[in-house]
Amino acid sequence: MKKILTFAIALIATVTASAEGWYAGGSVAFNRDITDNETEFIIMPEIGYNLTEKVAIGGVLGYDHAYNNGIKLNLFKVAPYLRYTYFKSGIVNLFVDGGVEFGTGKAKFDGGSSDAANVWGIGIKPGVSLNVSKNVSLIAHIGFLGYQGANDEAKSAGQPEYFGIGLNGNDISIGFYYNF
Incomplete structure (x- = not known):
């Protein structure tokens, strides 16, 4: 038992030591429109x-649940991105994710x-x-500029298809990262 515990501690120390530059975390979003009886929860x-100091690559793998007037939509999402940090001052960083x-x-x-209900998009x-x-x-994404698409099954469940700027509650998420 002691050998297994010692091995596990050594393995964690080795992985942590070589993990510099990596970050992990995520975000959640919750939106409720009482007037139109719509709810969305995203993790x-x-x-x-x-x-580099300014460039990062990453990916999101998550779940989106939407309820729209009796129709429930459950989606599993994947979203790779390239991040450019264009401003750093003290503890504040401003960035843009393209993906x-x-x-x-x-x-x-x-x-x-x-x-199958499918959605897709490209933008910043x-x-x-x-x-x-x-x-x-602590991180927050605010807004979206790009294209969002959906097949007929996803559109019938309330998923939009649009090109342009999104600045509504659906385009705000709050989360955190742990930097290794």
């Missing part, structure tokens, strides 16, 4: 690597379910991070 775990997104799932309505998301310590950063 997006994230991992990334800082290539693509793909989600797939099913819509459920009146006891039935749809064929501006963001801000507050580095509260050497290892912990």
Whole structure:
């Protein structure tokens, strides 16, 4: 038992020592429109690597649940991105993520379910991070500029298809990172 515990501690120390530049965390978003009886909950775990002081690559793998007037849509999403940090001052960083997104799932309505509901997109998301310590950063993405698309099954469940700027509650997420 002692050998296993010693091995586990040595393994964790080795991985942590070689993990410099990596970050992990994620964000959550919750939106509720009482007037139109719509609710959306999103959880997006994230991992990334800082290539330089200003450039990072990363990816998000998450879950999006939306309810729209009796129709439920559950999507699993993947979204790789390239991040450019264009401003640093003290604990504040301003950045922009450029990336693509793909989600797939099913819509459920009146006891039935749809064929595969798919969403996709390409664009940029501006963001801000507050580095509260050497290892912990609070982050927020605010807005979206690009294209969001959806197949007929996803559109029937309320997913939009648009090109342009999004600055509504659906385009704000708050999260944190742990920097290794």
